Amino acid sequence: MAEQMVIIGNHEVQVLLHYKDLIPRLEVALGKFSKRDSAEIIQPVRSTVPLQRYNGFLGLMPAYLVHEDILCTKMVCFYKRDSGSTLPSTQSTVLLFDPEHGNVKAVMDGEVITAKRTAAVSAISAKLLMPARAEVFTILGAGQQALSHYIVFTETFSFKEVRVWSRRRESSERFAQAAHGPVRVCGSAEEAVNGADVIVTVTGASEPVLFGQWVKPGAHVAAVGACRPDWRELDDVLMREAEVYVDSREGAGAEAGDVILSGVQVYAELGEVLNGTRSAHREKTTVFKSLGTVSYFRHQ
Numbered sequence: 001m002a003e004q005m006v007i008i009g010n011h012e013v014q015v016l017l018h019y020k021d022l023i024p025r026l027e028v029a030l031g032k033f034s035k036r037d038s039a040e041i042i043q044p045v046r047s048t049v050p051l052q053r054y055n056g057f058l059g060l061m062p063a064y065l066v067h068e069d070i071l072c073t074k075m076v077c078f079y080k081r082d083s084g085s086t087l088p089s090t091q092s093t094v095l096l097f098d099p100e101h102g103n104v105k106a107v108m109d110g111e112v113i114t115a116k117r118t119a120a121v122s123a124i125s126a127k128l129l130m131p132a133r134a135e136v137f138t139i140l141g142a143g144q145q146a147l148s149h150y151i152v153f154t155e156t157f158s159f160k161e162v163r164v165w166s167r168r169r170e171s172s173e174r175f176a177q178a179a180h181g182p183v184r185v186c187g188s189a190e191e192a193v194n195g196a197d198v199i200v201t202v203t204g205a206s207e208p209v210l211f212g213q214w215v216k217p218g219a220h221v222a223a224v225g226a227c228r229p230d231w232r233e234l235d236d237v238l239m240r241e242a243e244v245y246v247d248s249r250e251g252a253g254a255e256a257g258d259v260i261l262s263g264v265q266v267y268a269e270l271g272e273v274l275n276g277t278r279s280a281h282r283e284k285t286t287v288f289k290s291l292g293t294v295s296y297f298r299h300q
């Protein structure tokens with residue numbers, strides 16, 4: 001008989017999901033994904049349904065981890081919101097199936113999963129690619145991803161200075177108050193990134209907010225927003241100067257405006273670096289273009 005379906009709400013996910021478990025499990029999942037071995041993991045490129053009337057998209061992200069026998073899908077709606085909008089820009093739900101019977105075993109709120117998973121993968125990119133003595137950490141954008149990135153980056157690394165910039169100063173100030181540590185609120189993106197060693201872009205922008213001429217040579221950029229083929233967060237100068245890493249080559253070719261429109265070649269997937277089939281070059285300026293693959297694991 002099929003098990004009873006459980007519903008796992010936001011608070012419960014928050015209590016259960018910890019970066020200390022998430023980071024190593026995501027490293028394993030990214031490595032498996034990059035092997036492209038369908039005996040291990042089946043994870044097609046996200047399909048998207050445009051919601052033109054609402055300036056948004058529904059993304060469907062299924063995955064089957066064969067050995068672990070985990071069958072899941074995330075469904076995520078994401079929107080381009082006007083400045084001042086109070087509506088959420090991302091909402092998601094994760095379904096866990098019984099792979100043998102096909103019934104849904106669990107419905108999980110995806111808000112915290114998305115916030116923590118995305119930030120944890122960016123932290124993995126920084127572990128692999130940021131300069132050896134990284135002192136200044138900058139966040140462009142001051143929403144939900146900004147906060148999860150702040151938490152995992154300051155827990156994982158020791159920076160001397162953390163800076164934030166957002167298009168509305170009051171959002172940056174709210175962010176700085178919510179952060180558990182000193183944050184310098186900057187008046188412009190250029191001021192925020194000047195001399196920064198690690199930069200995270202977590203904005204809802206569809207035009208570049210980060211320009212290569214501002215970026216210190218050797219810095220690492222984790223670019224998390226701009227997940228549509230015609231959206232940008234980074235300009236061509238930065239994309240062409242940097243060595244470019246992605247979570248999924250196929251995903252980047254289909255969805256990453258920063259990669260597609262700049263015409264650059266992707267150097268490696270993070271999973272290829274983790275598997276040792278590509279070297280990481282932390283001495284170079286590096287960009288990790290994140291789109292969000294699903295990476296599932298069984299909670300112990």
Ligand SMILES: NC(=O)C1=CN([C@@H]2O[C@H](COP(=O)(O)OP(=O)(O)OC[C@H]3O[C@@H](n4cnc5c(N)ncnc54)[C@H](O)[C@@H]3O)[C@@H](O)[C@H]2O)C=CC1
Binds near residue numbers: 090141202209226
């Ligand atoms: N790569 C991935 O796996 C994921 C990517 N995302 C993307 O990350 C981005 C941030 O997500 P959230 O923090 O949840 O959104 P949010 O709405 O909570 O925060 C977005 C921030 O970007 C700023 N912003 C919006 N438009 C801007 C513009 N044109 N120029 C400069 N700043 C602008 C907002 O003022 C706000 O500070 C979104 O683009 C979202 O689609 C979200 C989840 C996963």
Ligand SMILES: O=C([O-])C1=[NH+]CCC1
Binds near residue numbers: 076114227293
């Ligand atoms: O993986 C994810 O949840 C998303 N990627 C782009 C917007 C939301």
